[in-house]
Amino acid sequence: MTSMHFEDFAVGARYTSGTRTVTDQDLKAFTELSGDRHPLHVDGGSGRFDRPVLHAPFGQAVFFGLFHDLHLVDDTIVSVLDTQWQYRAPVYVGDTLRFEMTITRCRRTSKQDEGVVTRHVTLFNQDDVAVQDGTSAMLLRARTTGPDPVARAFGTVAWGSALAELAADDERFTSAIASWDGTIGLRCGADETQLRIYRGRVIDVSRRSPHGSTFTLGADESEWTELLTGDDNDFMQRAMRGRFQVSGSGYEYLRLTKVLHTLIDHARTLAQQGGSP
Structure with a gap:
């Protein structure tokens, strides 16, 4: 073999x-x-x-x-x-x-x-x-020197940028954040990407925004992998079982749970596009 x-x-x-x-x-x-x-x-x-x-x-x-x-x-x-x-x-x-x-x-x-x-x-x-x-x-x-696909590089800036691009065309996402001004952090293991949002648009994606995240949703690599490559988007069930952790403003997190669910829909789509090598 x-x-x-x-x-x-x-x-x-x-x-x-x-x-x-x-x-x-x-x-x-x-x-x-x-x-x-x-x-x-x-x-x-x-x-x-x-x-x-x-x-x-x-x-x-x-x-x-x-x-x-x-x-x-x-x-x-x-x-x-x-x-x-x-x-x-x-x-x-x-x-x-x-x-x-x-x-x-x-x-x-x-x-x-x-x-x-x-x-x-x-x-x-x-x-x-x-x-x-x-x-x-x-x-x-390694067989080559890259580049490598980003679709399943959860929590990285490259992954966050690809995610923001997909979400930008989704009216569910843009309308829900139409009046929101803040930053959503998504942490996978040691990697975190932050989406700076202003009036319906993601205006920046980075490892750290100047004023930090409004809240950060985090879990270990295994949890993200199961969520984004599994059969269903069961984010809410996992969150209710404490499989994801939230730091920062719990109030804003609760306000934006539907936004997060939509983002995870797109993250799952992105993961499917990544597929297997």
């Missing part, structure tokens, strides 16, 4: 792994390797568990092993850059693990010949219980 380069990954692309069944030898080997011989992991378990629990990092190790088995980047990966992980449920001997992975960010480095691909990963057991999840970024070789 030919290895995938940076350009071959697209935000929203999903991958699934094979399975791996946890054995008693896995538990013993990981105990020896880590040196963690806490009773939780040996001697029949302890506390709330009636049997030994695998060490938490074992799940990460399973992910990296199963990812290697996909042979997606054997010849193009440079390094793993970070891993942020949550432990949701215990893993026991006898469990059969698999992962589902979604690409949530593709960003070319300043050298242009490499790129960072961020993955959101959920590790499931045989009962489809999510036992662990998290993100991990990897540095890959």
Whole structure:
């Protein structure tokens, strides 16, 4: 199988792994390797568990092993850059693990010949219980030096500019902001773009406006990816469940929820135009 380069990954692309069944030898080997011989992991378990629990990092190790088995980047990966992980449920001997992975960010480095691909990963057991999840970024070789599409570069200025251009032709958007003077911030992970609005028009798109945003709507990369590449615009449901955060004027945010819903309609259209590489 030919290895995938940076350009071959697209935000929203999903991958699934094979399975791996946890054995008693896995538990013993990981105990020896880590040196963690806490009773939780040996001697029949302890506390709330009636049997030994695998060490938490074992799940990460399973992910990296199963990812290697996909042979997606054997010849193009440079390094793993970070891993942020949550432990949701215990893993026991006898469990059969698999992962589902979604690409949530593709960003070319300043050298242009490499790129960072961020993955959101959920590790499931045989009962489809999510036992662990998290993100991990990897540095890959690039095939070319760009330019790269902006349709799924959520939160960037280039993406914000493309979004503003689409919204400018929508009467729902322009009429709703006809008398509004302010700035809407849209933050995806560490990236934020701000739309400066004056009397029905977006007059500027930048990382930071001179007076800051009136309010900023933010979420992590995985949340934006699910919202903008999923089947429906379920922004309001996600917002009501606290999946998005708002900073700044809550009053203006509530006034403009319909405007935000319209913007997200256009962001979803933009994401569909971006498609897969």
